Amino acid sequence: MRRVDIMLMDVSERQTRNGPRNSGATQNQVLVWIIVAILGAPATGFGQWVRYPTTDLPRKADGTPDLTAPAPRLPDGKPDFSGLWHTAVINRCQPATGQFCGLEIGGSPLALNVGQDLPGGLPYQPWAAELVKQRFSKDDPHVRCLPDNPPRTWGMPHLTKAVHTPRLLVLLYEVNAMYRQIFIDGRPWPGDPNPSWNGYSTAAWERDTLVIRTTGFRDDLWIDMNGAPMTSAATMTERLRRPNYGTLQVEITVDDPKVYTRPWTVSMNQEIMLDTELIDEFCLENEKSWQHMQTPQPAR
DSSP states (O other): OOHHHHHHHHHHHHHHHHOOOOOOOOHHHHHHHHHHHHHHOOSOOSSSOSSOOOTTOOBOTTSSBOTTSOOOBOTTSSBOOOEEEEESSOOOOBTTTTBTOSSOOOOOHHHHOTTTTSTTSOOBOHHHHHHHHHOOGGGOTTTTTOOOOTTGGGTSSSOEEEEEETTEEEEEETBTTEEEEEEOSOOOOOSSOOOBSSOEEEEEEETTEEEEEEEOBOSSEESSTTOOEEOTTOEEEEEEEEEETTEEEEEEEEEOTTTBSSOEEEEOOEEEOOSOOOOOBOTTTTOOHHHHTOSOOOOO
């Protein structure tokens, strides 16, 4: 079975399992999503736990999953964020234009333009607004098989597996075997960190909300497919809550005075994905699409 066939089979199953969703994107962004799906498609589809029952799943009297049941708790009484998660609001078929119709490939509209719901859009510094105009999908680190830095992972069409203990939250991202470590053990930020794709994350509880602060990013990051920048001056704050079994609320604030005139906040809520597992997705394996995207494009 071909790589794309396997990916479409799996995504179709996930769509059926989770029902209809919200939508929104442009025609050019549809092409980008198709490229993303091909680049991220797994090389093999059999022998992986694509279909495996979720353990300790709360159920209603009729035996169906009870996603509104109380969230599980850690031994210290705090909410347990463990589980497989995917963005709750995704690009959905637009019958009038044909965009995103057919087999669903997921992904949040905010992965395309993270500021689309903000009044006036992202508050760019003038130089950053000009930079975004010069960026094209062929330059996107994701398209070039480079890491998906946060907050992008919350909106891309791939799963994130949370493994949660009282002192550590680990986020396993489906593409390129990536991971984040979020330390809840009271440690300070490193004094002179080596700039990184994921940054350095520490967290503390505010009642049932885990507040994660991340610094130490690289200077050349994209945070959406539109090319919005994030630099080493950034502090990203994520506020995570699990109000019930099936929902993970994610509020993201980016404070990057080098790029933006003020801090801004968006929400990328997640929903639990049942009866499945992560699948190996290694972008560089037999990757050809980036070479085909190297034709000159007019300025936006």
